[in-house]
Amino acid sequence: MSVLIVAEIAKGAFRKSSLEAISYGSRIASKLEMNAIVLAIGTAADAQLALAGNYGAAKVIKVDHPNFQHPDSGAYTALIADVVASTQSSVVLFTHDNLGKAVAPRLSARLRAGLVSGATALPDLSEGFVVQKNVYSGKAMAAIAITTPVKIISLMPNSVSPVLSQGTAEVEAFSGSADGYKPQTSSRYEHTERDGEISLPEAELVVSAGRGLKGPENWGMIEELAGVLGAATACSRPVSDIGWRPHHEHVGQTGLAIRPNLYIAIGISGAIQHLAGVNGSKVIVVINKDPEAPFFKAADYGIVGDAFEIVPKLTAAIKKLKSAN
Amino acid sequence: MKILVCISQAPDTTSKISFIDNDTRFNDDKVQFIVNPYDEWYALVRALEIKESLGGHVSAISVGGPALETVIRKVLAIGADDAIRIDAEPSDSFGVASAIAEYAKDKGYDLILTGKETIDYNGSEVGGMLAELLGLPFVSLASKLDLSEGKVVLETAAEGGLEIVTAPLPCVISAAKGMAEARIPNMRGIMAARTKPIEVAAGNAPALVQIKKFSLPAPKSSVKLIDPENVEQLVELLHNEAKVI
Structure with missing residues (x-):
């Protein structure tokens, strides 16, 4: 056996x-x-x-x-x-x-x-x-x-x-012949990821952002933070629905469920549907200017404040940590 | 094109989750049940779009007791032509798949769709089991479905990109986000749903596993708040305390 x-x-x-x-x-x-x-x-x-x-x-x-x-x-x-x-x-x-x-x-x-x-x-x-x-x-x-x-x-x-x-x-x-196991479907692979981009389903670190960012033009600082961390980027459902970010980045109940070691949520209120997709994360960090955002109840660490001020500081602090080690 | 869409009911996402009978059964008191979102938003709507462009017939099927009528009427209101309720009480995914397979085996469906998983059991099991029981090809988690020259062409996520999969008909496909956009039933649909037929068929739902006990996760300890003027402290905690960076 x-x-x-x-x-x-x-x-x-x-x-x-x-x-x-x-x-x-x-x-x-x-x-x-x-x-x-x-x-x-x-x-x-x-x-x-x-x-x-x-x-x-x-x-x-x-x-x-x-x-x-x-x-x-x-x-x-x-x-x-x-x-x-x-x-x-x-x-x-x-x-x-x-x-x-x-x-x-x-x-x-x-x-x-x-x-x-x-x-x-x-x-x-x-x-x-x-x-x-x-x-x-x-x-x-x-x-x-x-x-x-x-x-x-x-x-x-x-x-x-x-x-x-x-x-x-x-x-x-394998001792038998594999010839007999004929597939009924056929498939062709298309590479869509940019070089160096980290695949979200398997990422250990994820930086995610929501409507609090006000517009797609503000994602530069999110990508920069993800870049210094070596993290994948994700987003909330409203953001993918209005087309600020691609659908494959949507995490939550009806999008992708992920279980990274670290999930940083920026400008996401934390609706229960969003939490359902990320509550398997080992550590959750929430950055939101609304102290009443429900996401803080599910977070391990939180900062109440303006993402546009905090995210660049966070990126700088992580850069400093990385260069010290 | 004869399409069968498998429908499950699930507690509304905002429902309070609790258990009764010594934690062996979900407490459905005051819980509102909805159509499982993957079944409704993606599988059913894509089936309707195919029917609208190519013609055909869309049936919805669900396994369970008379209480399913509410979600079945919703599915009819969105646009399914008719519905089947298999009158059985499944206790696991194999029970659901067996009951549907027994009904569907000689009905000549060209395409059978399921949602990628239910939001209560989160198993992602029924579609694959159903395909095996019916001896059909199965592709899971398709985010796009098109018909071309008598075959289905699907997209599924793959590491670093996507797979474009071609499967012959008939086949079983599980639907993930991207396959379609949710539809809200209009008044005409709601009125029409009242008179659309719901067939009730007898069925069996054998089980392979048994839920022994439910439990709730330990409450999360309260959030550690960090001064926005001291972002470096967060990095220090993530590095030394949480050890995730």
Whole structure:
């Protein structure tokens, strides 16, 4: 019996969120006295794949085939179901990201295996197999029991820190033929990000601004602050609705939900719909001239004042910190 | 073009979240339920736009008891031609997907749309499960959907850019922000909705998981306010206390 972790590769190495899943899965495996096996789909050198051992995995099965160039949910599900069978896996782990959301539910239905998506903590094995996740857009948590023989979890990125160990993982090629897993969909990638721009869904630091900025021409100071921090930029819904900022920057209930280490909200009042998209952030800083802004109730640090005075000072202070270190 | 839009109800975003029966059940007392925003704003409206440009029929489907009528009438008022309520009490996403799949399997839908997730369970599960049960292609989190030469062309976010995905019909697609703009029902729509048919079908909703207990997050400790004249203190706290920069 094993725990199978479906890991994603980007630019020749495991994604950070996949390393979190490998560590999480390995810790479950050791509690259940099972082996942690990683299924790595994509192109990476064996030396990179072996690094899964540092996160507790015993073995990596690599699959590098054109059928998996893009995440076709049908082809991925068929492959993973076969690997679950050949490795006799009783727990399967995904990351709760685009791939996990496309494939984990399909696999759940195919194997009649209970799925908890967006897990935020290690399962409680003291009484069955109980996994915690956030519900009601972060306003509550639920403990969910999976009672089926095979159990599937997708792990919320940036919620369980990986634990490093000294092990090594053996890397082997997928023993079957990958030719048969034909995708039903086709895809073409378009690069839209400017050089050096930080991708918002995966950003650890985010600088976000709202209507308090008065107009799109005032975003220069937000981009400058994000630049010195190495942060992604985001915005509130009204700002994307009126076209001051692109839609993909909108965080909140109906936009993107993010969980960065630091979220700096500038000139955003903090409507409950906005909070639903950012309440998973580890640290929230609010800068707003209205001391009654509801966002202050959800913040760790706050400054009541004029963003146009405070933001340039903040940028300067961070520059100073960076040059001192 | 025969389109099926899967609809769920969810507590209004401003609802107070609390639990009863020893924290095993959501307390719906005084809670106003709305159509799950992703289902309504994006999936349903895009379905209606397709119908308006290419012709066809848009049905809405929801799984649950008679209390769903309010959200179903709203969906009809926005413009769905008819609706189906599967009379079952699902306790997880697999129950919802199974009930819809059982109903939809021999109806010949060309396109089945869901919202990307519900704002209560936040699972993002029903669309993928439904596709698997029906043996159809599935593309999740599409922010754009167009039809071209008998296929759907979708955009989904990818690291550093976007994927332009082409899928054959029939297929299941989950809708994210960007696919359409929310519509407000007009008086004519509201009047018409009163007489549009709602089919009630029997169904089963088997479960694979079980919610044991809900809990509320620990209250956030109060905000640490920093003097606007002393912004450097904030940087110092973020560096040394919070250790995030």
